[in-house]
Amino acid sequence: MLNIILLGPPGAGKGTQAARLQAARGMVQLSTGDMLREAVAAGTPIGRKAKAVMERGELVSDAIVSALIGERLDAAAEQGAIFDGFPRTRAQAEALDLLLTERGRKLDQVIELDVDEDALVERIVGRFSCAKCGTGYHDVFRPTKVPAVCDVCGSTEFKRRKDDNEQTVRTRMAEYRAKTEPILPYYEERRLLHRVDGMAPIDQVAAEIDVILDGAV
Numbered sequence: 690m691l692n693i694i695l696l697g698p699p700g701a702g703k704g705t706q707a708a709r710l711q712a713a714r715g716m717v718q719l720s721t722g723d724m725l726r727e728a729v730a731a732g733t734p735i736g737r738k739a740k741a742v743m744e745r746g747e748l749v750s751d752a753i754v755s756a757l758i759g760e761r762l763d764a765a766a767e768q769g770a771i772f773d774g775f776p777r778t779r780a781q782a783e784a785l786d787l788l789l790t791e792r793g794r795k796l797d798q799v800i801e802l803d804v805d806e807d808a809l810v811e812r813i814v815g816r817f818s819c820a821k822c823g824t825g826y827h828d829v830f831r832p833t834k835v836p837a838v839c840d841v842c843g844s845t846e847f848k849r850r851k852d853d854n855e856q857t858v859r860t861r862m863a864e865y866r867a868k869t870e871p872i873l874p875y876y877e878e879r880r881l882l883h884r885v886d887g888m889a890p891i892d893q894v895a896a897e898i899d900v901i902l903d904g905a906v
């Protein structure tokens with residue numbers, strides 16, 4: 690049972706790789722972005738607080754996201770967890786350590802998807818997902834096989850994230866550089882950090898992650 694973090698700027702492929710690991714290894718994807726979007730859609734107090742912050746591309750408070758992770762962590766106890774989009778700050782990294790230690794668990798690997806920032810805007814503004822089953826697509830890089838029909842479930846309804854526009858993406862990247870990149874040494878010092886070329890094709894990135902998780906690196 691492994692607990693791993695996928696790190697990288699928006700559009701690096703964290704969600705894609707987390708979904709694959711979930712399907713292939715039965716690990717549980719814990720995405721604070723997904724949790725927050727659910728809270729916004731449901732109109733909960735957290736969602737109402739987070740909505741405008743997310744639309745600007747800024748970070749939601751450490752206390753809110755750490756609490757969301759804490760609520761879901763026990764559900765991922767048996768199969769192991771993939772932290773996707775969390776932690777994003779030093780305070781969150783420390784909160785995660787505490788949450789794991791309290792449960793007698795530990796962090797096994799941290800994988801940073803290394804990407805060329807110029808390519809990210811193109812990746813992000815073209816992405817959409819099936820409104821029914823959540824499968825991710827891209828206008829150019831991964832279109833549906835039959836136009837406007839989901840390959841997996843056949844649904845014809847799709848959605849795009851409100852914050853996947855160029856202006857917000859620039860803010861999200863700046864937030865990543867200012868607040869998330871500085872936590873890399875925190876994991877490097879503990880020899881947990883691995884870098885994978887996130888510009889490689891999806892299958893190759895997946896293969897490299899497999900090698901890391903199987904302990905060959």
Ligand code: AMP
Binds near residue numbers: 742774
């Ligand atoms: P994501 O789906 O990971 O790109 O997250 C979408 C948005 O949700 C971010 O731009 C933030 O506004 C918010 N968010 C998600 N995860 C976190 C986090 N760990 N800390 C703070 N804000 C977050």
